[in-house]
Amino acid sequence: MxxxxxxxxxxxxxxxxxxxxxxxxxxxxxxxxxxxxxxxxxxxxxxxxxxxxxxxxxxxxxxxxxxxxxxxxxxxxxxxxxMGVVFQQFNLFPHLSVLDNVTLASRVVHGVPRERAEREALALLERVGVGDKARAHPDRLSGGQQQRVAIARALAHEPxxxxxxxxxxxxxxxxxxxxxxxxxxxxxxxxxxxxxxxxxxxxxxxxxxxxxxxxxxxxxxxxxxxxxxxxxxxxxxxxxxxxxxxxxxx
Amino acid sequence: MISDLQRERLAHRRSRSRRSTLIALVSTVVFAAVAWFTVTSSPGWPRVRRSFFDLETARRSLPAVLDGLWLNVRVLVVCEVLILVLALGIAALRTLRGPVWFPVRVLATGYVDLFRGLPLIICLYLVGFGLPGLRLTGLPRDPVVLGSIALVLVYSAYVAEVFRAGIESVHPSQLAAARSLGLDHGRTMRIVVLPQAVRRVLPALLNDFVALQKDCGLISVLGAVDAVRAAQIASASSYNFTPHVVAGLLFVLLAVPSARLADLVSRRAARRWGAA
Missing domain, CATH: 3.40.50.300 (P-loop containing nucleotide triphosphate hydrolases)
Structure with missing residues (x-):
């Protein structure tokens, strides 16, 4: 490079x-x-x-x-x-759980099996400090937590x-x-x-x-x-x- | 003042869009040709053409069918107005909160459940033949009026649900903002909630009215001489089904402007809301 x-x-x-x-x-x-x-x-x-x-x-x-x-x-x-993008207004998908938000691209676009995608996503959520919210929906999270989930989502496919x-x-x-x-x-x-x-x-x-x-x-x-x-x-x-x-x- | 690179890109985009248009055009023509050939080469086509698409019969039945259609249009306009008012009332009642309004809510919900579930044709029979059968003085006996009542009853239930969906889609923060200014529930509804709700559900409303347009033809089962009934009469005298096709085409023509209006209104609404 x-x-x-x-x-x-x-x-x-x-x-x-x-x-x-x-x-x-x-x-x-x-x-x-x-x-x-x-x-x-x-x-x-x-x-x-x-x-x-x-x-x-x-x-x-x-x-x-x-x-x-x-x-x-x-x-x-x-x-x-x-590329990974994080938006001003988070733009998390409200109908999906935090975990599904983060694993969506891996599973649907990159064809990663669900089990592996979720393991990686959980590790990532742990790293951004919202590991305990993985099963919650975005509206249960504070703005700061939502934005950290959005960052995890952007990082999930290693941009x-x-x-x-x-x-x-x-x-x-x-x-x-x-x-x-x-x-x-x-x-x-x-x-x-x-x-x-x-x-x-x-x-x-x-x-x-x-x-x-x-x-x-x-x-x-x-x-x-x-x-x-x-x-x-x-x-x-x-x-x-x-x-x-x-x-x-x- | 654009670079050569961009000029080349624009040329590429233009040629690509020309190609897509060409493909769409060719595939449409091929499909139409195949469909036309399949129908016209079928063994029964000459007979079907004689009994459904006979130009002479169409010409002769057109004035009577048009006369009937004028009745449909008048029924449509009157019903639309009544349905809007009734449906809005029912929707407003269904959104009332608090234990005092419990019986009202139950009544409104019951009305919607009943008339959304009841097949229109059965409602027409019940109102059209049942009501006059009571032999009460003062009740209308005209099949046009009775048919319209049935249409209003059934369609109000549908449209009320459309309105309710719109009302509930307005974010609670809008209610909070209105109430914080000192507006009571009624004014909050009228000035803040309903204008937003109606705009949001306009496409769905217009969709229901296109459906109503053709269901107006069902009042013929009560004996009202509308377009469908007029076509039936003409068919009976000519032993030919062409008048029905004429009536059908006229209903389609009637629906086209409404459908385009619906498109136009939703596009304008989308633009206005997109800007907000």
Whole structure:
């Protein structure tokens, strides 16, 4: 593995006349944790959705281990198997138990026998700290627990790349910590992660690289202490000032 | 201002969609041809064509059948209005909570159970022949009115359940929000719950009304001269079943605009709710 796991080249995405992504270039290397920051509407979530091929791109490329998965000839369902996504609103299936949520893809897509899938899922749920909730349905869990189950679900098929889309934004403040601790562990294990977040303090601790998005363009990118500490661009400085004023940067 | 790569991708997508359209077109034509050939080459086809698809008989019976259809349309409109009102009332009664309302709830539930289970044709006989048989003064004797009563009784039970499903699908937090503003149960229902509920079940409602449209033809069993009855009369005099086919086609034509309206309404509702 020499090249980057994910390589985004000149990505463009528009909704009607609204150019949400305006030529984004970005590489994520193996074992790297890249954090996307920016105001809401800057294109962070759209970028993640384009990478997971949930949105059809209007121009540019998404390369996964060198393969152009944004090409219409590539089977998007197959390409997505190399990625795991965790959404802001958890998006657990309410009609399935926690265990079935986690084993669904293994059993249905990857053909793993139920017994093995459940053994692995239970180990995974144990690791994210909700092993005792395996038989419960998602509505019996707290937001933090649900989000940890969602992370377990994304990890179940051993993805090359983990995409986290503002996974703590819908959580109560006292539940944010438990989810971020889990992400920190995943980063320490050497997972390759691309995540969007508003938690600047967390970005500072865990990121190998921070990318600042503004109006669909990648304005600034570099180590956290540089982008968050001594940003080069005026737009980044303005954004960080607003964050500090809101008391969100510690 | 797009890259060559994207231009090539767009060309690929276009050619792929052209290919799918072509495949769909060819397979449809082939299927239709096979179906047509199978029917027309069957040994009994000449006789079937004479007794079911005779153009001359169709032309002669059309005015009478159309006259009958006009009666069906009027029955339909009146019944629809009555059904909506009655069904909404029953659904509202079924959603009342608290022990005081127990008898009302039981009555409403009993009504729904009875008339959803009772076959429409038996209900028509009971109302159409049983009611006048009581020889009470003031009761209607017109088969059209009696048939309409039976339709309203049965369909209200179905539509009430559709409404109830809609009402119960509105999240309890909406009720909490309305009650917290000081609205009583009735106003909460009318201003907050029902508008959301009705929008959600519109496709199901329109579906029931398309069904009602053709079931209006069943009032013919009571002797009302509607489209079906008119076709029967014409068939009896010509020894030919074509008038029935004419009536059937007219009912289909009547249902098409309703079905398209249902599609349109659900699409618009989906768009509005998707944006929310």
């Amino acid at each position: 020499s090249g980057p796991v994910l390589s985004v080249r000149g990505l463009v995405k528009s909704y009607g006349a609204d150019r949400v992504l305006d030529g984004v270039d970005l590489d994520v290397h193996e074992h790297e944790v890249v954090v996307l920051i920016g105001a809401s509407g800057s294109g962070k979530s759209t970028l993640l959705r384009c990478v997971d091929l949930l949105e059809e791109v209007d121009d540019g490329q998404v390369l996964l281990d060198g393969q152009d998965v944004s090409d219409p000839r590539v089977d998007a369902d197959v390409a997505r198997r190399a 090359r790349l983990l995409l986290l889309d503002e996974i703590t934004s819908a959580l109560d403040p006292e539940l944010v910590g438990e989810v971020l601790t889990l992400v920190r562990e995943l980063a320490a294990q050497g997972r390759t992660i691309l995540m969007a977040t508003h938690e600047m303090g967390f970005a500072k601790q865990v990121a190998d690289r921070v990318c600042f998005l503004d109006r669909g363009r990648l304005v600034e990118s570099g180590p956290p202490e540089q982008v968050l500490g001594e940003p080069e661009h005026e737009r980044t400085r303005q954004f960080l000032r607003r964050i500090v004023a809101a008391g969100r940067l510690v």
